[in-house]
Amino acid sequence: MQTHSQKTNPDSNRPNILVVDDSRLQRRILCASLNRWGFNVDEAGSGPEALEKCAANPPDFVISDWMMPGMNGPDFCQAFRAMERDSYGYFILLTSKSEAVDVAQGLDAGADDFLTKPVSGDELRARLNAGERILRMEQELVDKNRLLSSTLEELQALYDSLDSDLIEARKLQQSLIKERNRRFGDSEVSLLLRPSGHVGGDLVGFFPIDSRRVGLFAIDVSGHGVASALMTARLAGYLSGSSADQNIALFEGEFGIYDALLPEQVAERLNNLTLDEIQTETYFTLLYAEVDLISGHVMLVQAGHPYPVIQRADGSVESIGSGGMPVGLMPDASFERVECDLDCGDRLFIVSDGVTECESPDGKMFEEEGLRKTLANNRHLKGQEFLEAVTWDLHQYAEEREFSDDVSAVLFEFTGPKRNAD
Template sequence: MAEGRQAEARVELKFGAIQKVLVVDDSRLQRRILKASLKKWGFEVLEADSGDAAIEICADDPPDLVLSDWVMPGMSGLDFCRAFRALDNDQYSYFILLTSKSEKQEVARGLDAGADDFLIKPLGAEELRARISAGARILDMQRELSEKNRIIESALKNLRVAHDAIDKDLIQARKMQESLVPELTGEFGKSKISMLLKPCGHIGGDLVGMFSPGANRLGFYSIDVSGHGITSAMMTARLGGYLSSNHFERNVALQKDGDKFYALLPPEQVAEKLNSLLMSDTAVEEYFTMAYATIDLRNGLLQVVQAGHPHPLVLRRDGSTEFLGQGGLPIGLLADASFQKVETYLQPGDKLLLYSDGFTECSLADGSLLDEDGLRRMALDCAHGRSGSEFLDDMFWRLTQEMAPGGGMDDDVSAVFFEYN
């Protein structure tokens, strides 16, 4: 018993992964000689007198090492090596061919058949042990690598499960975010609003919306929350509640006017209220830019506040254009920030475009940005013969065509298009 344990210890110490050896030779004497040396070194030894018998053994109980004679009646060592490699074994086994052939051409044939090493007869015990040690080092590395690959594969499988769960949640989150903008178009008399919302991922940090508390009174906005992903999307959900089109009592842009009616607050007051709400919540680190506009549909009086958002673009009926606003601070950065409104009058046939910087800061194929001049050019081109959602869809399509090849969208893209008639 003690001797057996010592032998096992020697195998573990000297030969690592190689513990079980199969000797294949039609010569009983040769098998006995090899077996004696292998047993002395502490290996478990299996024997086979032919390739066919060896294949049966390997199919049931594959060894760590095979020592096979090349020249045997029936199945040669070369054919046996090919058949052995064709077996569906979970672990790799080292294969040494025993031969009197030393020509390079024969060695190449053996390597092609799947042999790992060669020993030239007659065998020397020291050389045999050295070759087995070399094979053991290779098997040790191979099995260590296989184990690491198994661990990596298991980790990747777990990651795929987690990714699928997150992906499913994000898809649901996108549906919920889309519900913040239930309708992308609205008609108010002869005037019309159309909206575009294209997140660069499952969910985004852009938000557009509109609300009308009564005839001839209309408010609409374009918002871009800092950052991307889940945190930004959660902020847009919060802002969607602050500017609700369904629950006027919760809408910070509206003020109760009598028992049943609501009035639009001036745009600069809306920006100040939103800024106060964000600054009072110490848990919120995000800020956002916003362009918020109100329009009196009776006379075309347009009032706009620009809080760090890109300049709203007016497309006049006569073909001229005008950017509105002075820039202003984003909302949620400074507690005492003040905001200014800009006033202008729209004439029938004039149009107003609010848009996020996903348009103007889009990287183009030549490495430049679209910027305001590019946006103006694109808007004028799309305005010919197009209106409403068709205009915005064409704007977005042209933007994707001018993007840097393979770049894709690296920011959310959104817009509000108002047509005054």
Template sequence: MSTPPPATFKDTRSGLPPRPVLVVDDSKAQRRILQMQLTRWGYDVTEAGSGEEALALCQTKHFDIILSDWMMTGMSGLEFCKAFRALPREAYGYFVLLTSKSEKAEIADGLEHGADDFVSKPVNADELRARLRSGTRILGMQDELVEKNRLISSTLGKLQAMYDSLDRDLIEARKLQQTLVRERFRDFGAGTAALMLRPSGHVGGDLVGSFVIDDDRVVIYAVDVSGHGVASAMMTARLAGLLSGGSADQNIALRTGPDGRKDAWRPAEVAERLNRMMLEDIQVDQYFTLAYAEVNLRTGATCLVQAGHPHPILLHKNGRIEELGNGGMPIGLITDATFQQTEFTLRPGDRLFLVSDGVTECPSPAGDELGAQGMISLLRQNLPLNSPQLLEALLWDLNSFAGGQDFPDDVSGLIFDYRGDP
């Protein structure tokens, strides 16, 4: 009765070729014994008779596993191990020293020089096979990590390409959004409007503007849409169209009077119309705050509605600073909301300032908000400046208050100077 062949261990990595193994020993007989065993276990074996020959092979060919005798003529196994670790390699090589040494200090020296494992001589086949299985498992885990890293790198590359494309689109979107406030200074004869708009990101949700009702009346307004980014920017674009003086037939604030002339809804009615539009027509989760004022250029009579926006500021010619408005609910939150109007008269030399909460809620490095009183202090120290310069100075002072950091919210404002009927 014939003796069955010994059990073999094969590295079956989903049909991949056998793992390459390099056997290094200055004894030809010992190399032959190891080669026969390893081939029977399913490895692809290469032999080298010295450390120098083995190092030269490693420079031109990849080996997953190295089996090297410690004591050899010329370069020792320990020296070869150290030189092997210094080679540039993409994948890890599992290094096993074959040795009769058993002193802890010598074993520690081998580990220090890069050896992964040791097999005592004379080599026991079962022990060697177990050591190789352990090394193969480690190499398998390393292969999985390499593949996962490759997938991660590939995915990150695709994400980076998508981000670059999105970034280019957002840059173009910012340019387009800036055209919504094409004129940063408008002269109406009896009054002027200076505008400031600084998004916190590529695009923002703030909007400031003005339009003419007729020869005697103009409207100035400030809008702050909830949230940030593209969705808010798209809403501001739509609101810019609804409050545009260039498209009177599309302007939600304008209407035709009984005599056929162009007229306008009162500010509170404009807020109510916008509120109905948001809840009944647009039906999105966004809302916005609004400060909207109609100014009679001939008399200075002004009617203002405040819908959740920061209080408009009246900068009197004599230097007194006054907060206006009744607060009110933001637009797009409550069905059938009503809004109160504030009426007052501008005198020649007075200025009306509409500002977003990106100014009043701007934090310092310590986390303290500027607040309404802090903003008034900044305005007071810059009152001698004309309105465009005042807005620029306010931005500089706000940046200084924030410690030079980027603003966390959009910053916008509009100053209307009333000169009086010439």
């Protein structure tokens, strides 16, 4: 014989419903209707008994009477809401109360809906259908949130792995600069490279051409991140100071002695290599200079890079250069050579736009005026101490915020003709 808590037409996809009422007759009436509709039905005669059943088998719906001895419907609802469960439980209160204050009390306790006794079968069925729609939406949200959480965990794992790789990539990028400082007789070259993120697109360096000349270069690849960093690594190989036969600025002359292309020829060659061999959308700015360590004569090419400056021994500052087009934008681009002379005590300072375009919190750029002030304020410092002071000034200007662009610089300090040049 079938009991009132069993279903006539079982359907495993239908919700589980718990009917709670201290009246056995009322429970049987409700359960009979619910069984006919194909729900999984259970019942309890009190709030405490219902809580035990909810703990053992959490229902999808609870239909509870308001007026029950011991624990009334709102109190039971509040206890039901406090239970831990994986999915939402839809709670319907049965009541003869219709005052707004009573409805508010039920809502405060956590009820989702109300039915007035005696219960109309059609109305109950409509309320359950509405509740099913809400539970389906809630389950969809739970499933999507679970999928989202799982995806976020996977992304976090990938990010952690990528972050670790980028940290190593930054170390490798920093290793592209074999030396941060070198003396050539009494003159000295010092380098600064401070990527704004893990890896960046700036590159600075130098290489000896022969016993009396040195090549200096500063590069700023467009964009940021891995692609720019890979490009700088490629360019570092083209301007290698450790392998003259791979350095595109050098060529082997008579008797196996290496000589250097003119600065504008170096820019043209890099331009052709970028467009013909590398074939990338990336371009870069370049400042390449050749310095005579005996005479102090400088030949340079400026290809879209910020204007280099000379700080004279008396502290005065002058900009040099001719602007020019970046490398890797147009085939057959031409570049103009600029020449100047350094006297004893003068220094040549080449910076990236990460210096001149460093922003204060209100968006004002450092620009050439800020660079001139920095040079004036730190004119007594030399080498790496000077570069550290420049970096400190930029941090102060940005009010300790992270730099929005890579910061790089080349400092050449000329202290007179190099001896024993031959």
